[in-house]
Amino acid sequence: MLLVIQQLLQQALKNAIQKQLLPGFSVAPLSNKDKRDIPLSLISVEISDKEEFGDYNSNLPFKIAKLSNVAPEKVGSILTSELRQIPQGNNFFSQIEATKGYINFYLSPDYLLQSLQTILRQRDRYGYVIPKTGRNLVIDYSSPNIAKSFGIGHLRSTVIGQALYNLYSYRGWKCIGDNHLGDWGTQFGILIYQINKLIEGKNRRDQKEILQNLTIKDLERMYVEFHKQLEENPQLKEQAKEWFRRLEKREKKALQIWKLCLSLSLREFNRIYKLLSIKFDYSIGESFYSRKARILLREIQKKGLAKKSEGALIMEFPDSNLPPALLLKSDGSTTYFLRDLAAVKYRLKKWHPKMIIYEVGADQSLHFRQLFQAVKLLKWDEVKLVHIAHGLIRDKEGKFSTRLGRTISLEKVLNEAIRKSEELMEKSETKRRLSCSEKKEIAHAIGIGGIKYNILSYHYSKDIIFDWEKILNLQGNSGPYLQYTYVRCYSIIQKAQKEGVRLGKLKKGISLNKDEIVLLRTLVKFPDVVQVAAEKFAPNLLCDYLYNLSSLYNYFYQQFPILKAPEEDRSKRVQLTLATSYILRRGFYLLGMPVITKM
């Protein structure tokens, strides 16, 4: 609908200009390609946040006023009268009004009912757009450094990244999700050094046994120990770097231990991903780019963009105030930066994306600014590069750090959430008649949904101070609140079906009361909300919307009988319930929240 309104406004504006109603107005400075065309980006339309301003509104008159010598109020009335003359508009709106320089659009009751019918027909596919060719999008998310357990710090990238993937996929993009595993670099030098120490001088059988019994916890412990030892003995670092160098040279021993670390880690990570229902199309680790990085280095050198400095190779960014980035270390091993640049090149070649989204923490902002600048200097294909720099999850002391052994494992948080939801279930005042296994399953879904919703409902730019109480909030504006609303809908639908209410079919000539209309107006806007949430990279907007929708439904539920209503109300209220359940279910799916039918 947002796009429809933009186009209507664009048409109205063109007409007004043609009729010379807007003296002095010129789009020339806005668009140099075709002077008669008004760029859609100029035409701002928003989903209204207040009922009295209609369903959608535009502040276009203010913008036009600035570009001409006509007052905003006048522009508003000129545009509305032009809008009314475009027949297409009458299909959607009962009223288009100009007030105080704004233009407000009110969806007509006819259109609302039609849309309800559409929702009932399309079920939870309402608002889905088939991917268009040329709209490929690579999303780099989760991307943990492996060889340690999945910490709370990994959660944001994983969960927001997955949500963005879902949002864009739903709105016409072909998404490629790539888990850019941190499976290369000096950290593996450290581990290889530590593990090698364990097996050095032992016979084959003992070696094998030691290696087989290693767990992810051991790797993590060794990593922490190494950094402790480093404080007393700084030369140890050379050992680790030496091992990494040997790994890059693909020495058999180094490679073997590395592979072991990799498979141990993957087992752990895949277990957690499954738990969280996170999926990737690819998990191409950094290791994959180690060789490509060297080939790329030649291209960079050929283009004269590499420079020797203190024995290492660096890249400078003369047109920006960015500090230089390290391409190659003085011992000849590749850097994160070079490998990441190689990854860009590979992705461009393989998927021809229009955009690459990096859902990576804000602590890497400099890295990405340098990376994007490098892509510009290399003059590769046009691609929009975006770093969604989410704030850190930290405690009051500061950043969580594996190196210092200061982490909270995600599993611990999940288990705690599940425990708490079990507790709540026992305390609950409603009789639920749930079996033991059902209870377990539900507690699980609520725990996971609660934590995911909690993380997603923050704007990505904010730091989150980890607090057990906050992350485990299962009441009020929270995941379980939404799930509960869905359960209510589901329960009613089940009962309606048993009572023989015909589902998915609207009777002719029905009319809705005020509160029913409010609910329907919200339902109808779902596709626009998904669209805006994707464009702004902000799943929290969808959280907001779903919370608001749930809230409206719960009010409606409390206020009016549904199954017990007189026949003429019963049917339409059941249909509204059904539509709400479709939207909620789709919303949960987009956010990656589990759907449950009882709780």
Next chain:
RNA sequence: CUCCCUGUAGCUCAAUAGGAUAGAGCAACUCCCUUCUAAGGAGUAGGUUGCAGGUUCGACUCCUGCCAGGGAGGCCA
């Protein structure tokens, strides 16, 4: 020292490519289960949007300075 991010009700947040009267939840206090799941609903109270300037029809939003917290800054990733 330089650069980046954040600062909104007692607490946690929303509103962030400038828009109309800054919205929720938690905590507090009042009501509502013989009625479709009370993890719910209705209501009361709570604000100089860190501070000071500036830009303009309009600023939580943009600019400048300051304050507070966090992050990053060539051989971790």
